[in-house]
Amino acid sequence: MLGSLDEAQFFQILIRLMNFKRCIEIGTFTGYTSLTIALALPSDGQVITCDIDGQYIRQDLWRKAGVDEKITLRLEPAIQILEKLIEEHGDGSFDFIFIDADKVNYLRCYELSIRLVRSNGLIVIDNTLWHGLVLNQTDKSAVTMAIRQLNDLIRNDQRVDISFLRLGDGTTLCRKK
Ligand SMILES: C[S@@+](CC[C@H](N)C(=O)[O-])C[C@H]1O[C@@H](n2cnc3c(N)ncnc32)[C@H](O)[C@@H]1O
Numbered sequence: 773m774l775g776s777l778d779e780a781q782f783f784q785i786l787i788r789l790m791n792f793k794r795c796i797e798i799g800t801f802t803g804y805t806s807l808t809i810a811l812a813l814p815s816d817g818q819v820i821t822c823d824i825d826g827q828y829i830r831q832d833l834w835r836k837a838g839v840d841e842k843i844t845l846r847l848e849p850a851i852q853i854l855e856k857l858i859e860e861h862g863d864g865s866f867d868f869i870f871i872d873a874d875k876v877n878y879l880r881c882y883e884l885s886i887r888l889v890r891s892n893g894l895i896v897i898d899n900t901l902w903h904g905l906v907l908n909q910t911d912k913s914a915v916t917m918a919i920r921q922l923n924d925l926i927r928n929d930q931r932v933d934i935s936f937l938r939l940g941d942g943t944t945l946c947r948k949k
Pocket residue numbers: 773774775776797798799800801802803804805806822823824825848849850851872873874877
């Protein structure tokens with residue numbers, strides 16, 4: 773699903789306010805949110821975006837907007853890329869991570885992101901409401917259970933400060949302490 777306009781605008785404000793430069797997006801789809809992130813970054817900023825499926829990605833729009841040099845596309849699975857980024861750049865090397873790929877891997881993505889993001893950096897998780905299904909205890913589907921499990925963990929996670937927003941399909945902000 774395409775990221776929402778209100779969410780993308782909110783990210784742009786955060787990136788500019790916080791002077792973020794090093795960003796990661798997990799789940800590219802069309803590249804809409806990576807484009808909006810890149811537009812908000814300074815000239816020496818970078819966003820690494822990853823997906824397992826490149827067929828919908830509109831790199832032509834990144835070029836048209838003049839921000840293609842700020843975006844690095846990696847066509848690899850989320851967990852693999854996050855592990856590689858820890859090897860390549862080390863712990864605490866990114867300012868902002870947006871988690872928005874396959875929900876069953878959310879927990880693992882979050883744990884790897886906790887390592888990758890610096891102190892006072894931000895992890896943002898999309899779809900944490902999952903259309904309200906996380907509140908329906910009779911829903912035991914793998915995706916709903918995975919998002920519910922992550923929400924429960926984050927609520928008590930002393931490594932972060934959190935803010936849950938009813939933005940899009942539920943957006944959870946986690947500031948690493
Ligand atoms: C909700 S869409 C991403 C939307 C995008 N972040 C945006 O804001 O426009 C989810 C994307 O995650 C990708 N995806 C699914 N499983 C993945 C995995 N294991 N690793 C990386 N990407 C994955 C899908 O191919 C899909 O393009």
